[in-house]
Amino acid sequence: MDSLYVLHAGPPSVDDFLRLRRDSGLSERSRHGAELGIDGAWAAVHVTDRRTGGTVGMGRVIGDGGTYFHITDMAVLPEHQRRGIGDEILRALLATVYAAAGEDAYVNLLGDAPGVRLYARHGFVESAPGSIGMHRLPPP
Numbered sequence: 001m002d003s004l005y006v007l008h009a010g011p012p013s014v015d016d017f018l019r020l021r022r023d024s025g026l027s028e029r030s031r032h033g034a035e036l037g038i039d040g041a042w043a044a045v046h047v048t049d050r051r052t053g054g055t056v057g058m059g060r061v062i063g064d065g066g067t068y069f070h071i072t073d074m075a076v077l078p079e080h081q082r083r084g085i086g087d088e089i090l091r092a093l094l095a096t097v098y099a100a101a102g103e104d105a106y107v108n109l110l111g112d113a114p115g116v117r118l119y120a121r122h123g124f125v126e127s128a129p130g131s132i133g134m135h136r137l138p139p140p
């Protein structure tokens with residue numbers, strides 16, 4: 001990652017969480033949900049731009065701390081993408097998981113297209129056909 005950027009342990013603010021999801025093209029989350037959940041991740045990191053102090057990237061891990069970990073909210077603002085920030089975020093989250101739980105920890109994610117190559121570089125493989133990723137959408 002470029003030295004213009006600084007990686008911090010911990011989640012972004014609620015405002016930054018909502019902005020980063022929206023402006024990077026991820027589905028939007030409610031403010032209510034973000035306020036309830038922002039401190040609920042097992043681990044989180046965010047990245048700031050030294051020039052402005054603004055938050056430009058984030059990633060979080062939901063997990064039980066020992067056996068099962070789910071990577072979420074990987075987002076880098078478009079104007080800061082392709083500079084190694086996503087790589088640094090994922091590297092930090094995975095290092096935290098394996099340092100705490102050991103190499104047999106189970107780590108998964110639902111990969112959107114922009115992140116698939118990044119995840120593959122970090123050892124993720126498609127779970128199908130052995131297991132099919134499924135999610136439940138909110139009622140209309």
Ligand SMILES: CC(C)(COP(=O)(O)OP(=O)(O)OC[C@H]1O[C@@H](n2cnc3c(N)ncnc32)[C@H](O)[C@@H]1OP(=O)(O)O)[C@@H](O)C(=O)NCCC(=O)NCCS
Pocket residue numbers: 024025026074075076077080081082083084085086087088110111112113114115117118
């Ligand atoms: C997925 C995402 C988080 C990746 O963030 P990023 O900061 O762009 O990631 P990186 O810079 O580490 O890697 C992205 C690409 O830039 C390349 N790159 C890294 N540093 C570079 C540099 N200095 N110059 C040129 N290319 C560079 C990487 O090799 C990689 O290339 P590839 O994808 O073709 O293999 C970001 O694209 C994003 O927020 N997308 C929208 C939201 C999203 O879909 N999130 C994933 C949900 S699962």
